[in-house]
Amino acid sequence: MTSKKNWLSVPYLFWSGLFIIVPLGMVVYYGLTDRTGAFTLENITAIASAGHAKALRLSLLLSLISTVICFLLAYPLAMILAQVQVRRHNFIILIFILPMWMNFLLRTLAWQTLLEKNGVINHVLTFLHLPTLKIINTPAAIILGMVYNFLPFMILPLYNALAKIDPNVINAAHDLGAGHIHTFFRIILPLSIPGIISGITMVFIPALTTFVISSLLGGGKILLIGDVIDLEFTKTSNWHLGSGLSMVLMIFILVNMVLSAIFDKDGEGSML
Amino acid sequence: MKNAAKKIYIALIVLFLYAPIGTLMVLSFNASKTRAKWGGFSLQWYIALFQNEEILRALFNTLVIALVSSLFATVIGTIACIAMTGMKRQAKSILMGITNIPMLNADIVTGVSLMLLYISLGIRFGMGTILLSHITFNIPYVILSVMPRMKQLNPSTFEAALDLGSSPLNAFFKVVFPDLLPGILSGFLMAFTMSLDDFIITHFTKGVGVDTLSTKIYTEIKKGIKPEMYALSSLIFVIVLTLLILINLSPDKKEKELRYGGKNEKK
Numbered sequence: 001m002t003s004k005k006n007w008l009s010v011p012y013l014f015w016s017g018l019f020i021i022v023p024l025g026m027v028v029y030y031g032l033t034d035r036t037g038a039f040t041l042e043n044i045t046a047i048a049s050a051g052h053a054k055a056l057r058l059s060l061l062l063s064l065i066s067t068v069i070c071f072l073l074a075y076p077l078a079m080i081l082a083q084v085q086v087r088r089h090n091f092i093i094l095i096f097i098l099p100m101w102m103n104f105l106l107r108t109l110a111w112q113t114l115l116e117k118n119g120v121i122n123h124v125l126t127f128l129h130l131p132t133l134k135i136i137n138t139p140a141a142i143i144l145g146m147v148y149n150f151l152p153f154m155i156l157p158l159y160n161a162l163a164k165i166d167p168n169v170i171n172a173a174h175d176l177g178a179g180h181i182h183t184f185f186r187i188i189l190p191l192s193i194p195g196i197i198s199g200i201t202m203v204f205i206p207a208l209t210t211f212v213i214s215s216l217l218g219g220g221k222i223l224l225i226g227d228v229i230d231l232e233f234t235k236t237s238n239w240h241l242g243s244g245l246s247m248v249l250m251i252f253i254l255v256n257m258v259l260s261a262i263f264d265k266d267g268e269g270s271m272l
Numbered sequence: 273m274k275n276a277a278k279k280i281y282i283a284l285i286v287l288f289l290y291a292p293i294g295t296l297m298v299l300s301f302n303a304s305k306t307r308a309k310w311g312g313f314s315l316q317w318y319i320a321l322f323q324n325e326e327i328l329r330a331l332f333n334t335l336v337i338a339l340v341s342s343l344f345a346t347v348i349g350t351i352a353c354i355a356m357t358g359m360k361r362q363a364k365s366i367l368m369g370i371t372n373i374p375m376l377n378a379d380i381v382t383g384v385s386l387m388l389l390y391i392s393l394g395i396r397f398g399m400g401t402i403l404l405s406h407i408t409f410n411i412p413y414v415i416l417s418v419m420p421r422m423k424q425l426n427p428s429t430f431e432a433a434l435d436l437g438s439s440p441l442n443a444f445f446k447v448v449f450p451d452l453l454p455g456i457l458s459g460f461l462m463a464f465t466m467s468l469d470d471f472i473i474t475h476f477t478k479g480v481g482v483d484t485l486s487t488k489i490y491t492e493i494k495k496g497i498k499p500e501m502y503a504l505s506s507l508i509f510v511i512v513l514t515l516l517i518l519i520n521l522s523p524d525k526k527e528k529e530l531r532y533g534g535k536n537e538k539k
Binding site: 012106113155205206210211229249 | 278281282285286288289290291292293295296299307348349351352354355356358359367369370371372373374376377378379380381382384385386387388389391392404405407408411462465466468469471472475476485486489490493497501502505506508509512513516
């Protein structure tokens with residue numbers, strides 16, 4: 001049975017080779033050459049130049065903050081949801097995937113309307129006699145946009161990992177005299193690590209590399225590393241520099257992939 | 273008390289996720305053309321939408337790309353899953369690693385890498401390049417939802433069918449396929465959703481003059497979004513919501529139909 005099936009892997013091997021591996025090789029090739037085709041490291045060392053380094057630092061900072069906020073919001077939620085009956089599983093996943101059916105640019109843009117000086121949120125805050133928010137066109141608005149867009153990608157893996165924990169394991173811990181806090185840190189948290197790693201990856205990488213959210217909510221003045229790469233490819237057409245900077249991003253992605261490979265061997269923390 | 277706090281917390285998060293969607297729906301009924309002002313209730317944008325050829329064309333492109341790319345991805349992904357069950361452990365884990373690349377990689381890197389590939393191969397940018405790119409990032413979603421089903425499968429059933437004289441293809445469609453179907457369907461839906469919502473990869477791999485809804489919206493941002501766009505998104509959202517509620521009204525029944533319906537039909 002096994003040997004007969006080998007030819008079945010051909011279409012996918014061909015596809016993934018041509019459209020996954022070769023393109024990444026192209027990025028490396030362009031990143032390590034200049035316009036004449038000669039070898040150079042300049043495209044990569046360009047990350048150290050003042051403007052690029054500033055964009056990368058800001059991207060790292062904002063995406064780290066967003067990831068932490070997503071985690072802190074999502075973990076309690078996932079714990080609550082994990083207690084819901086199993087037959088509701090699909091429904092819960094649906095609630096968090098459904099917003100994707102409305103275009104993500106429009107959804108992000110809607111935050112402008114909500115956050116504006118005379119926007120909905122400030123009306124509500126004034127009504128409650130609370131101080132108004134002035135975060136539109138600031139890094140804080142970008143963080144909000146990141147948290148908004150990527151929160152579902154933190155919730156779903158955490159929920160999947162937590163829902164898989166056998167309740168008997170937790171009951172056993174209680175029977176053996178562990179308190180709630182003790183059980184959480186010794187049982188629940190360690191068992192949910194695949195979900196945590198997968199969630200962090202699914203939030204941190206898109207947040208680190210986004211260029212849309214910053215241009216929509218940052219007022220166009222705040223440049224993230226994604227904006228810089230986008231400009232190199234679509235406006236200045238310097239593919240070599242753009243590829244070099246992409247390779248720097250790929251280092252962060254690689255670190256993340258290695259971490260997920262170590263902590264999530266069986267794909268337990270997957271989103272689906 | 274504790275339960276109430278939990279419910280409030282869930283409600284707040286859901287409110288956070290759905291607030292922009294509500295805002296867009298309200299804006300789609302706004303008689304005033306600007307986002308900033310409420311000019312009274314009006315259906316004018318819904319009427320204007322069906323006369324706006326550019327938006328309708330972008331919608332058509334988006335739907336064709338989503339449908340065709342998720343169909344292709346479903347076929348390639350499902351075949352890959354079947355192939356992987358027969359593979360050695362090491363080969364399988366390498367292939368799964370490659371499958372994970374588009375999922376874990378940044379969209380911007382996937383986008384520019386595919387753009388460079390098409391440039392080097394001299395492929396003309398247009399619907400074709402968008403389709404190839406969408407199939408590529410959709411396949412992992414299919415594989416990741418079919419694979420768990422594949423693992424639950426009992427290989428003896430397939431072999432039993434062969435022993436009883438069935439051809440491999442017939443055995444596959446009669447015995448294995450019905451069990452995989454729920455995974456295949458959810459993979460297809462996931463791929464369709466991802467393709468529909470994608471902006472970044474389309475942005476880098478589309479040609480001049482070809483637009484999906486996402487890229488159309490992106491170019492409109494600078495000039496100001498046409499309110500017809502709000503009307504269209506609200507329509508799409510409400511249609512999908514209605515469909516999903518109808519399907520989910522009886523989840524148990526659906527599961528049964530998916531499992532046994534296929535076999536009964538072929539009688």
